[in-house]
């Protein structure tokens with residue numbers, strides 16, 4: 322089951338609904354603090370632990386976790402940044418009878434737990450506070466953040482003050498957008514989601530391992546998925562995309578273009594007239610973009626693709642040819658990187674989730690907003706957040722490979738949104754297998770292992 326993602330406001334609404342359903346804040350906090358303590362103990366084992374507590378309920382979680390960790394044999398010190406302010410934090414602090422030090426006095430500890438601020442953060446931490454937090458986190462063997470690393474904006478992933486890197490972040494009920502958005506993403510460490518009895522259903526979610534349709538026994542090469550790749554003058558990109566489609570289970574891949582397509586698997590067919598796109602009902606998806614270039618030739622290819630009535634995947638220069646603010650693109654999949662997104666959808670503002678959803682609504686297409694924090698948006702409001710992908714994916718040709726993977730999954734019968742989410746997940750997993758020195762071609766050779 323994919324992990325749900327909620328903004329701070331929607332998390333608070335879900336929390337409120339639980340409270341109105343009869344679960345007290347104290348109970349929720351007790352569950353949160355207990356889950357936090359469990360995760361800390363499991364990660365770091367028994368040891369000297371310093372818990373930094375803020376004045377609100379994030380701090381309250383810390384006082385509860387402190388009690389639970391003492392029960393597990395930890396030596397725990399609590400450093401209060403400020404006196405408890407929220408009622409639940411006051412109650413939790415009153416039940417803490419262990420060692421308390423001032424924030425300034427707090428000395429480094431092998432285990433550090435940051436319970437200063439969570440979804441209630443309204444502005445950056447004072448410099449002295451963020452510096453102290455960073456020093457304590459850096460000198461700890463295990464640094465764990467409660468709900469969010471303090472200083473991170475929960476809905477947009479901005480770092481409102483410098484944020485140290487944590488080994489783990491323990492969050493409650495649902496992930497927050499910041500857990501999967503830059504620039505906060507590298508600070509999170511492993512994100513653990515604790516169920517504290519809140520109904521946190523959401524149309525926003527973290528993309529999980531996909532269920533790719535099995536190949537039917539009676540399948541023949543066309544029904545297994547027939548991908549047509551429209552290529553322009555730069556044949557290398559189209560070759561990568563077509564090879565990726567072939568390695569992603571498409572039964573038949575055809576490249577239509579004039580280039581010399583080196584390095585293609587022998588199974589990929591090269592040649593054919595543009596009229597094929599509309600005439601051949603067996604074509605399951607049409608990919609245009611990788612290597613299509615700009616100018617009259619590209620415009621003609623794009624128009625043929627737009628007119629053919631087949632499921633489309635548009636990437637790279639096809640997106641530039643499409644022009645700003647496209648509409649009526651229903652059922653198409655657009656895969657812009659940040660620069661292409663800004664050109665395609667100028668003038669949008671808000672968080673990356675909000676802008677990607679708005680782009681999907683305006684265009685009618687599934688929009689894959691690529692980056693270290695790739696998002697997949699549907700006009701119906703669904704928003705998939707990619708799990709962390711290796712930084713080495715940022716290399717030439719990897720976008721062509723992603724477009725090829727998505728085109729194959731689309732041709733194999735997945736609907737546009739599911740094919741885009743699955744492609745993003747498979748792409749990231751293939752990169753993990755390929756390792757840090759990979760080039761785009763290596764990604765392709767890892768695809769069978771990921772899809773097996």
Ligand SMILES: NC(=O)C1=CN([C@@H]2O[C@H](COP(=O)(O)OP(=O)(O)OC[C@H]3O[C@@H](n4cnc5c(N)ncnc54)[C@H](O)[C@@H]3O)[C@@H](O)[C@H]2O)[C@H](O)CC1
Nearest residue numbers: 336349350353377378379438439440441442443444445468
């Ligand atoms: N969502 C849930 O189901 C549960 C969440 N829990 C925890 O509650 C916090 C959110 O608690 P909240 O009291 O709303 O806010 P914070 O504790 O994050 O912030 C405290 C308080 O601090 C003030 N403040 C904000 N920014 C700053 C700043 N830069 N400097 C100083 N003071 C600041 C502001 O007044 C805030 O209200 C959530 O993260 C979870 O950890 C529940 O415990 C369990 C259920």
Ligand SMILES: [K+]
Nearest residue numbers: 435438467469
């Ligand atoms: K925190």
